[in-house]
Amino acid sequence: MTRLLDLYRHRALIGVLTSRELKARYRGSVLGFFWSLLNPLLMLAVYALVFEVLLPNRSPGTSPYALFLFCGLLPWNWLSSSLTDAAASLLVSGALLKKILFPAEILPIVAVASQAVHFLLALPILLAGLLAGALGLLGPKVALGWPLLQLPVLFVLQGFLLLGIGLFLAALTVHFRDMRDILGTALSLWFFATPILYNLADLKGHSVARLLAWNPLAPLFAAWREALFFGRWITLPAWGLLAVLSLGSFAVGWAFFDRLRDSFPEAV
Amino acid sequence: MEKGETFGVVGANGCGKSTLLKLVAGIFRPTAGRLEVNGKVSALIELGAGFHPEISGRENAVINGVMLGLTRHEIERKLPAIVEFSGLSEFIDQPVKTYSSGMYVRLGFAVAIHVDPDILVVDEVLAVGDEAFAHRCLDTIQELSARGKTILFVTHALSLVEELCDRVLYLDHGRERQMGEPREVLATYRLDVAAGEGARLADFHVQDQQTLLESPEKVAVDEASGTELAPEGAPPQSAAGEASLPPEPAARAVERPRRWGDRSAEITGCRLLDATGSERYAFQSGETLTIEIDVVPRRPLDDFVFGVGLFTPEDLCVHGTNTDVDGLVPELLDAPATVRVSLPRCDLGAGTYLLDVAVHSRRETPYDYWRGACRFRVDSTVADVGVYRPERRWTSSGGVRWRAS
Numbered sequence: 001m002t003r004l005l006d007l008y009r010h011r012a013l014i015g016v017l018t019s020r021e022l023k024a025r026y027r028g029s030v031l032g033f034f035w036s037l038l039n040p041l042l043m044l045a046v047y048a049l050v051f052e053v054l055l056p057n058r059s060p061g062t063s064p065y066a067l068f069l070f071c072g073l074l075p076w077n078w079l080s081s082s083l084t085d086a087a088a089s090l091l092v093s094g095a096l097l098k099k100i101l102f103p104a105e106i107l108p109i110v111a112v113a114s115q116a117v118h119f120l121l122a123l124p125i126l127l128a129g130l131l132a133g134a135l136g137l138l139g140p141k142v143a144l145g146w147p148l149l150q151l152p153v154l155f156v157l158q159g160f161l162l163l164g165i166g167l168f169l170a171a172l173t174v175h176f177r178d179m180r181d182i183l184g185t186a187l188s189l190w191f192f193a194t195p196i197l198y199n200l201a202d203l204k205g206h207s208v209a210r211l212l213a214w215n216p217l218a219p220l221f222a223a224w225r226e227a228l229f230f231g232r233w234i235t236l237p238a239w240g241l242l243a244v245l246s247l248g249s250f251a252v253g254w255a256f257f258d259r260l261r262d263s264f265p266e267a268v
Numbered sequence: 269m270e271k272g273e274t275f276g277v278v279g280a281n282g283c284g285k286s287t288l289l290k291l292v293a294g295i296f297r298p299t300a301g302r303l304e305v306n307g308k309v310s311a312l313i314e315l316g317a318g319f320h321p322e323i324s325g326r327e328n329a330v331i332n333g334v335m336l337g338l339t340r341h342e343i344e345r346k347l348p349a350i351v352e353f354s355g356l357s358e359f360i361d362q363p364v365k366t367y368s369s370g371m372y373v374r375l376g377f378a379v380a381i382h383v384d385p386d387i388l389v390v391d392e393v394l395a396v397g398d399e400a401f402a403h404r405c406l407d408t409i410q411e412l413s414a415r416g417k418t419i420l421f422v423t424h425a426l427s428l429v430e431e432l433c434d435r436v437l438y439l440d441h442g443r444e445r446q447m448g449e450p451r452e453v454l455a456t457y458r459l460d461v462a463a464g465e466g467a468r469l470a471d472f473h474v475q476d477q478q479t480l481l482e483s484p485e486k487v488a489v490d491e492a493s494g495t496e497l498a499p500e501g502a503p504p505q506s507a508a509g510e511a512s513l514p515p516e517p518a519a520r521a522v523e524r525p526r527r528w529g530d531r532s533a534e535i536t537g538c539r540l541l542d543a544t545g546s547e548r549y550a551f552q553s554g555e556t557l558t559i560e561i562d563v564v565p566r567r568p569l570d571d572f573v574f575g576v577g578l579f580t581p582e583d584l585c586v587h588g589t590n591t592d593v594d595g596l597v598p599e600l601l602d603a604p605a606t607v608r609v610s611l612p613r614c615d616l617g618a619g620t621y622l623l624d625v626a627v628h629s630r631r632e633t634p635y636d637y638w639r640g641a642c643r644f645r646v647d648s649t650v651a652d653v654g655v656y657r658p659e660r661r662w663t664s665s666g667g668v669r670w671r672a673s
Contacts, residue, residue: 262297
């Protein structure tokens with residue numbers, strides 16, 4: 001528990017390491033920070049091409065599809081890159097753990113935090129898209145309004161969820177290095193199992209739908225879409241579920257990490 | 269350890285010195301036992317650990333400082349001093365991937381020293397960096413010590429330990445071998461090291477003798493190898509015949525055999541003895557050293573000379589002599605015999621030496637020549653240099669005075 005309070009004390013460290021991470025990532029590249037915007041746009045272009053032109057998605061209510069997709073894709077990018085980085089974080093910075101007294105939990109936290117910054121940097125593009133959608137430039141008008149205010153709360157909840165999973169994966173990967181390889185495949189599977197390319201409601205009656213509804217990420221991504229694309233308020237029970245999932249994930253991830261903490265300096 | 273003490277830890281590689289420091293620094297946790305640390309620890313175990321290659325020295329210094337427990341504000345305030353101390357002001361805005369390893373360590377040391385710890389843990393880091401910077405580091409450590417900081421210090425530079433430490437712990441395989449006054453503990457350590465080295469050399473000697481004994485008979489060598497131990501003339505060319513070195517190129521090995529001669533008299537063994545007469549291959553400078561050569565004649569000989577030659581591994585002849593030049597006139601060698609030559613004071617400088625032994629005729633026909641027959645070490649408690657260590661006395665007159673040591 002005191003460790004948890006220490007996190008507050010270490011906020012400066014988290015801050016400088018996150019900014020270092022961001023600076024170092026784009027150091028020497030021509031477009032620099034623009035990649036944070038460009039990457040999701042390019043990815044969006046690929047998905048839009050596939051699902052609007054090559055394999056048109058015919059379910060009603062997902063139009064304009066590019067926008068529909070973007071509302072799920074952006075948080076997903078944050079999730080998948082955070083988890084990949086977090087899982088490797090302790091091994092990559094093994095020298096720190098071995099050679100100096102360094103609070104290990106900082107490393108996965110920084111991984112999640114720096115990806116959060118990328119997410120926030122790309123957010124204006126999404127908002128611009130939503131604005132264009134609201135003006136009817138992209139096809140059927142989307143509703144844009146006060147429900148956008150739910151966005152910061154969703155951001156915080158997803159943050160805790162990612163910290164939880166990230167801490168868990170980081171600790172696990174130290175002792176079970178295969179995790180890094182498993183994670184890549186698991187994430188692609190998880191991507192398709194999560195309602196990002198489709199609306200879960202549209203699969204009603206499909207035998208898989210019931211299974212997919214159990215995906216712990218489904219409520220979160222449904223919520224992003226509710227707030228951003230459909231412009232609706234999320235119901236109280238849904239909020240409750242989200243809060244339990246993300247805080248629960250954080251509690252479990254933290255406990256697991258804390259349990260293994262002493263083993264890190266010798267194992268990395 | 270007491271507060272304000274400078275405490276050294278010495279021991280062989282892998283004896284647990286670094287592990288001990290990491291325990292103190294809180295990086296490792298003890299699996300058994302208890303460890304109590306009062307105060308802020310700054311560990312100079314790996315300087316510059318956590319530097320990111322892509323970003324500048326300045327930014328890395330800030331991050332490193334925060335990692336070591338400073339607030340952002342404190343480190344910003346100390347940054348000019350850190351840059352100044354590191355002497356890297358020209359390069360401070362370059363990414364650290366462009367730094368040399370010495371520069372890396374300088375920056376790391378500069379940051380670590382400015383963290384203002386209560387307890388400073390130093391692990392063999394002063395070996396890197398140039399001479400000037402090493403001095404600066406030592407000065408800083410001494411200054412910190414003078415300001416009452418506690419310093420825990422690991423190094424293989426024993427003279428540093430002697431100079432800096434109040435107390436020393438000698439670790440052997442993870443256990444305390446001795447703890448106390450630097451002078452006493454280091455003496456034990458040096459003796460142990462010399463004994464270990466001596467045992468290793470003695471083992472080597474046994475094996476090497478076997479090699480020499482089994483080497484094939486070879487009557488003549490090409491003229492270049494100068495088969496005689498002429499005390500005044502051209503030194504016999506003795507290549508460093510050390511089994512522990514990488515093998516010589518085959519061509520050279522053929523060219524310079526380890527043993528040659530017509531074996532009219534055969535050397536069957538050669539060893540070094542100390543003052544008490546026991547075999548030894550590690551000596552202190554100034555000790556009595558005796559060379560013992562066993563010889564078996566094939567036929568009775570009335571013309572024979574025993575010779576010895578001392579060489580450095582670089583093939584420098586330190587000394588060469590034989591019974592002939594020393595005025596012993598041969599009469600008869602008709603049965604197995606042992607010949608000894610004693611050096612009451614072997615005033616060699618510290619280092620490794622090779623001994624050639626030979627028996628030959630007075631007209632320089634080699635009967636049996638062993639190149640590198642013994643390999644031994646000389647250790648010295650004095651840090652003078654060179655192969656010869658004469659007795660000496662300094663005197664002075666005029667306006668010069670010396671403090672009593």
